Amino acid sequence: MSLGDITDREARHIFNPPSLRADLWMELLAAARRWKTGKGSGNLRAELAQAIASMEPVESLFAYPGAKLLEALKARLQEDDPKAFYFLARRISTAIISGSYRHDSAEWDVHEDVLDPPTDRLSSVLGGQSSQRPYFETLVVTPFEASRWGYLTSQMRRIRRPEDEFVYEPVVVGSFEDALCAIFLNPQILSVVLYEGFAFRSATDVPQLRGLLNAFGLDKDESNEEAISLRLAELIKRVRPEVDVFLLTDRFVERLAGDPVASCVRRIFYQVEEPLELHLSILEGIRDRYQTPFFDNLKEYARKPVATFHALPIARGKAVFKSAWISDMGEFYGPNLFLAESSATTGGLDSLLEPTGNIKKAQDLAARAFGADKVFFVTNGTSTSNKMVIQALLAPGDIAVIDRNCHKSHHYGCVLSGAQPYYVEAYPLAEYSMYGAVPIATIKKALLDLKAAGRLDRVRIVDLTNCTFDGHIYNTRRVMEECLAIKPDLIFLWDEAWFGFAHWSPFLRPRTAMGAADALERYLQSPEAIKAYEAQQAKLGDNPSDETLLSTRLVPDPRKVRLRVYQTNSTHKSMSAIRQGSMILVHDVDFHSVEEQFHEAVFTHASTSPNQQLIASLDVARRQMELEGYGLVMNAIEIALEIRRQINTHPIISKYFRALDPGDLIPASFRESGFARYLEPGASWSHQMQGISNDEFCLDPTRMTVVCGTAGFDGTSFKMLLADKYGIQLNKTSRNSVLLQSNINNTRSDVALLVRVLLEICAGLESKFKDGSGAERASFDRHVNSLMHDVPDLPDFSCFHPRYRKQSGEGTLEGDMRTAFFDAYDAAKCEHLPLFDCQVEKRLASGPEMVSANFVIPYPPGFPIMVPGQVITQGIIDFMRKLDVKEIHGYNHEQGLKLIKVDGEHREASKTPPVSTKPAAKKKR
Structure with a gap:
């Protein structure tokens, strides 16, 4: 089996290939257990040998278990020792799933006594001792023969030092394709070292990887040796922008460093003349992402002895811990919460209203992480973030083209600013009592109608929700391109309260506001942009009709466009931030013209006593996502796809419940790719990427609308049943559905709990109908019909009086x-x-x-x-x-x-x- 066959074996692993690796190891372990107990077939040993051979191409892209342990495992197989094979396979698979190899160097050793491996035998792999230092892996792409890779690995290990803050293991590959595969499959890779001269094609057949490259538009064979390394560096940063890339070359490093394309490389070295400098540079890159300026200073502040003479009695916690009545609060929260409280902005702290120190640095780090020009921390939630942006950008009489179904904060923002909303309607999904998103034709028609009425000059902003509560995601770049073709100075506000995590998925990032703004900016600066605009102008003529403009996919004049994009982000909704933690992300070429009023909006809405812990959590959330967000988001998507699979394929659960797919929630006219089902046979990376790249709308896979009306429950009552009886919490409901969300906090154990609960509910219904009368079933059917079919039409916005x-x-x-x-x-x-x-x-x-x-x-x-x-x-x-x-x-x-x-x-x-x-x-x- 080829690597491509493995990575595309099951549709549910499209978004999370590392989970397929874990499943393969568990399958191997199950087979090893059968071999050990003698319950397997006669050719089980041969099947195990074939399974290991199939897994080796994948395992070559991970540092653990490494060649030594894999060879030991194969040796147990060749020696026909089922017990030894089973215990070593169990140790490896357990270490992979638990991640214990990242801290316990004993996991890397080949022990003689595999039945009871000693925990005190320590190898030199992780620096000679069990380590609690954060662990990561460095991808090394080299032209050296595979026989030299072991030597290269040992040289990189030798240069590590006990005083290093972090510890890493090298993963060595020899081609462009293998490097890309490693970047996609291995979330532990946080830095890449490129030796020039490596091959393009993999020695292993990777047809599905080539399909993925084709979906990204990057499937050409880069035969130019001088270009291939920079091309790979550029692609790695596009897929995973948080990863550092280092280039080792024997060319003129000074000239190469001046190449604009080389801006995606953190540092260029002249071959390996400075191996220690390379090592220190790798660690410095991790340190840049690991630092949390505000959180670090808050911890330092909490360690200081401080006498408080300001209006915050809870600071230092004396009034709490000495109290005869509320000391239990101190016991519950612990001392650090109170030691870290202060109303002062000195002593290492900073002011959120006018940050100049560690808060400003934390915001700058967040801007780098999210690909924004600027980031503002907000401690009053995204409701406040939206009102800040609207107040800063709109004045009385300005027109805002706005989704009527967006969060109420946008509407209240118009009230506060005096802007006049021009409501545009999303397409309705009346059968589920919800709306989708606003079609691009609807937005264009609004702009063209305003132009015809002579009021386009008053239109200031297009304000949309991406993604919606129910998971509808816009083709953000297309929306901005077509709107800018009509009015080149439009501002865009994308409310991405539920979608902040998407930056850490290469599949979803292009649909985010910042991801689309970055891609659009690069395109507008290219010669192709002017050629495309001039070709379209020649085709449309001087005075195209509105009908023609509505039916044409418009491209803007890059010479006139002022790209101005704002994104609000409920960090607490999808990352590890405390409730109400939010960020405003800015990509605005003209921000200088609104900076003063933007700060006035901050002064208007932000508290003068912001919660210090909340600010710190925003700082820490950014750190986590830069260092492990890629893997966490992949797992969240995998969890959601597994929930869908269990609900829609289980023989009993699927009779009463159904998780809706893109084909259910997005009309076919908005899905040019034809992609309709996440788990349909033949689903692949390429098919998914076609939908994400081209379709007008796609669905956030982590948001699952589950129809419960077919089980006789309206959304509210089913939500209460899950919460009150089973301890399962969810938020949004409709007349006949509930919304389940997976996030970076969920595990496969959560899936098992949900499936067990749904099965118990369905079993109760089955028993009730089996033992009950026909009248009872008829009553149930009538109730289901009222929930699923007797639904009210969704009303349009009428007009203002x-x-x-x-x-x-x-x-x-x-x-x-x-x-x-x-x-x-x-x-x-x-x-x-x-x-x-x-x-x-x-x-x-x-x-x-x-x-x-x-x-x-x-x-x-x-x-x-x-x-x-x-x-x-x-x-x-x-x-x-x-x-x-x-x-x-x-x-x-x-x-x-x-x-x-x-x-x-x-x-x-x-x-x-x-x-x-x-x-x-x-x-x-």
């Missing part, structure tokens, strides 16, 4: 929501109308119009079905009346709808709302 469109006039949809919001403060201007009152129908039929005085947001589904100043339509009323949820923000069940009194003014105008931006014929699929 003409009173709140005085600046806009007719023809477009934006409105003065701020004025409507504050009109509602005056009780004399408002009235209440019960939702089920007969007056509602009379008002709808003959007026006066019902105009919402506030935001009305049902949970679920969680989008605002009314905003201040919006005209209420029959569709909105029908939807609200069919809602079976109790939590509706902004709606008082006793008083009813809160309305702004408009009497009869402009009644006829509001009966004919402006042209909708809703895509046609997509109400239900």
Whole structure:
């Protein structure tokens, strides 16, 4: 079996090949156990030999177990010693899965007594002793013959020192393809050393790797020896930007260092004239990522004896630990929480409002990690981050093209800034009571309508959620390219509250705001960008119609574009940060023009007493993701795919529950690749990457919408059942589904618990129907039908009442929501109308119009079905009346709808709302 066959053997390992490696070892161990107990077939020994031969190409890309242990394992097999083979296989597989080899050097030894290996026998592999120093692996790509690789490894080991902060093991390969394979498969690799002169093709056949290269557009044979090393360095940084690359060359290093392409190389050495310098440089690169300036200073501050004369009694913890009544809080949290508290910004600490020291350095490190120009830490959550960005970038009268279904903080941001929202609609998924994302045609139509109305100059920003709560991910680069082709100075705000982890996945990073901005910036600086624009202009002519522009994939004029991209990131939602930890990421060529008002927005919204522990957790979360985020994210995706596989293929669970796939949540018209199922036969890296690269929308694989209505549960009741009875927590629900999320915290044991619980619930249903009457089953079926088919249509945004469109006039949809919001403060201007009152129908039929005085947001589904100043339509009323949820923000069940009194003014105008931006014929699929 070739390496390519192994890496593509099962679809569920597409996103996490290292888990396939662990599974292969467990399968080998199971076979070894059968051989040891004599329960296997007669040719089991031959099967084990073939399995080891199949695994060797993969194992060559990992430092552990290494050639010595693999040879020892094969020797046990050749000696026909099943007991010795089993115990050595068990030790290796256990060490791989547990990671014990990273700290215990005894794991690397070939012990004579394999039944009871001594724990005190220490090799020189990890520096002569068991080590708790952080461990990583360094990939070495060399032109040397394989017979010399052992010598190269021993030389790198010899130069290590006991005083080194970190310890690493070399992984040696001899080709471009093997190097790429190692980068994808081995998350322990954190640095790469390139010797010039290595081959391009692997000695092992890797067809699936070539398919992956093709998906990335990088499948050409690099025969130019001078270019191949820099090309590999560039590709490694594209796949895993956190990895350091060092180049060893015998050419003129000075000239090579001046090559712009060499900017992706951390340092260039003249061959190996300075092996110690190379070693120290490798460690320095890890140290740069390991440092946490604010957290380090906070720990140092906590160790100091300090007398506090400021207004923070909890600092140092004396009032807690000496208390007769609250000392249990001190016992629960421990002393460090209190020792690290201070309201001062001195003594090694810094000010979050105007950082100049360690907070600024921590933010700069985060900017480097996420590929941003600047990063701002926020301790009030991404709700505050969104309001900061909107306030900084928008002024009264500016128009914001904004997803109507985005988080409420965006809407409130418009109220605070005085910007006028022009709402665009996502495509509906009425059968699941949720929305998808906003089609690019809808966004372009909004911009073109505003242009036709002479108001494109007032359009300042396009504001979208990426990814949505339910996992819909935009083709961010395409959205920005096409919008910039219409208005080249547009600003983009991407709310990526749930998507911060995606930067650490080479598959998902291109869909992030910062990943797309980086790729788009590089493209706009290339000659190809001007050629593409001029070719399109020649084809479109001087005055193309809106219909032509809507049907054309537009490219911008790179000479006019001002690339301005903002991303908000709920670090606490997908990384190891404390709740409410958020970041604002900036990639803005004109940030200098808004920097002052941006800082004013920070002063407006940020607390003057930010939580020190929260800031420290943001610092530490960045460190973790730079050093192990790649592997953690791959595992989170693997967990999600395994949950899908278990739910959708289990013979009993699949009768009552189903995890939805891209084909269920994204209409075919938005999936050019045709990719529909994560676990469909023949799924491959190449197929996945085609969807991620080309489709208008794709799904975040870590977010699983599980239909529970077919089991007779609405989302809310099923969520409560899981929490109250089984201790399984989740967040978002809909009328007939729940959303499960995997993250870097989950393990396969969590999957096992979920599967066991779902099976228990399904078994209860099976037993109930088996023992019950036909009437009971009929009642169940009726309930399922009401949950799955008798669902309310999702209402469109109607329009703002003409009173709140005085600046806009007719023809477009934006409105003065701020004025409507504050009109509602005056009780004399408002009235209440019960939702089920007969007056509602009379008002709808003959007026006066019902105009919402506030935001009305049902949970679920969680989008605002009314905003201040919006005209209420029959569709909105029908939807609200069919809602079976109790939590509706902004709606008082006793008083009813809160309305702004408009009497009869402009009644006829509001009966004919402006042209909708809703895509046609997509109400239900």
